[in-house]
Amino acid sequence: MNRIEDFIRLFKTETEKKIVITTHHKPDADALGSSLGLYNYLKTRGYIHVQVITPTDYGTFLNWMHGNEKVIIYDDEVERSNIYIAEADYIFCLDFNNLSRINQMGDHVSRSEAIKIMIDHHQQPDDFALYGISRTSASSTAELIYDFIAADEGDLLINKEVAECLYAGILTDTGNFRHDTTNAHTHRIVARLIECGANSTNIQSALYDNFSLERMQFIGYCLAHKLEILEEYKTALITVNAEELKKYNIKTGDTEGLVNYGLSIKGIKLAILVIDRTVKVKMSFRGQGTFPCNLFSKEYFNGGGHFNAAGGESEKPLDEVVNEVKHNLINYKKYLI
Ligand code: 5GP
Ligand code: MN
Numbered sequence: 001m002n003r004i005e006d007f008i009r010l011f012k013t014e015t016e017k018k019i020v021i022t023t024h025h026k027p028d029a030d031a032l033g034s035s036l037g038l039y040n041y042l043k044t045r046g047y048i049h050v051q052v053i054t055p056t057d058y059g060t061f062l063n064w065m066h067g068n069e070k071v072i073i074y075d076d077e078v079e080r081s082n083i084y085i086a087e088a089d090y091i092f093c094l095d096f097n098n099l100s101r102i103n104q105m106g107d108h109v110s111r112s113e114a115i116k117i118m119i120d121h122h123q124q125p126d127d128f129a130l131y132g133i134s135r136t137s138a139s140s141t142a143e144l145i146y147d148f149i150a151a152d153e154g155d156l157l158i159n160k161e162v163a164e165c166l167y168a169g170i171l172t173d174t175g176n177f178r179h180d181t182t183n184a185h186t187h188r189i190v191a192r193l194i195e196c197g198a199n200s201t202n203i204q205s206a207l208y209d210n211f212s213l214e215r216m217q218f219i220g221y222c223l224a225h226k227l228e229i230l231e232e233y234k235t236a237l238i239t240v241n242a243e244e245l246k247k248y249n250i251k252t253g254d255t256e257g258l259v260n261y262g263l264s265i266k267g268i269k270l271a272i273l274v275i276d277r278t279v280k281v282k283m284s285f286r287g288q289g290t291f292p293c294n295l296f297s298k299e300y301f302n303g304g305g306h307f308n309a310a311g312g313e314s315e316k317p318l319d320e321v322v323n324e325v326k327h328n329l330i331n332y333k334k335y336l337i
Pocket of ligand 1: 311
């Protein structure tokens, strides 16, 4: 993959070109914040044809982001999206590094003659982009979008709309500045974003203070009745079946953050959430310390992610998957002592 600086030189004056920005399925605040942060920046820079396409829908708690109303959801508008992808000159691929993360869109992006630019912070990138930044030490993709903007025209062009999207991405992907990827550079960027108009209190409120009553009660139910402690592995496990999701009217994005509660328990080194999403069983892993979440989910559950936060999936029944999770922990016990 070629350096982003070479791309910036090429791209600098090409404001007439057709640009698509995409990100991983079920985008979180980093994925959507990076995409709309870049979108708002490019629009401010004078680029005329910029379209954000997400593979799937996302939580309504992200709808406040500027430009949200212009986003196309691939699943809802396949034909229209395919035309944008086929006709694009440039496709920005943000917060993912493997085309399987954008579902059926992946084939179309792969076939498109557009120049692809990957900006991402996950490990083991695939080789589908001509240019990009792949930096696993970065706290978030939003931080890398800031770096991209700084290297392009400088951060004086960051307005409130750009700043708020990027702030949300950094805030959430660092676990509110808790993860060890949060460093001085991250805080300097955040300080700049606040100077550029990001209002931290409002953003946090938009992201965190808008749960439905059912979502809140679902969390309570999971903590009271579905949390299992595997003492031997210093692990907290929550399992959720399809009926429970239905009973509490759980929508896209409503399970976000649920896995983290396990880590707040004293002595717990690993938190796992296993959810029956009907077509597939999805897993989330969050570690504290030396447990390699990404390697574990990759080895057993066709997954990946970061060292401390990863996910995977399985097409087996929920009970079987839970048993497999427990069984496979035996091989990783040395990281959980
Ligand atoms: P979450 O548990 O919030 O769904 O995901 C945590 C991290 O793991 C994210 O960085 C996400 O990109 C990654 N991840 C989650 N599920 C999968 C998966 O099925 N495959 C891969 N490669 N990464 C995943
Ligand atoms: Mn991210």
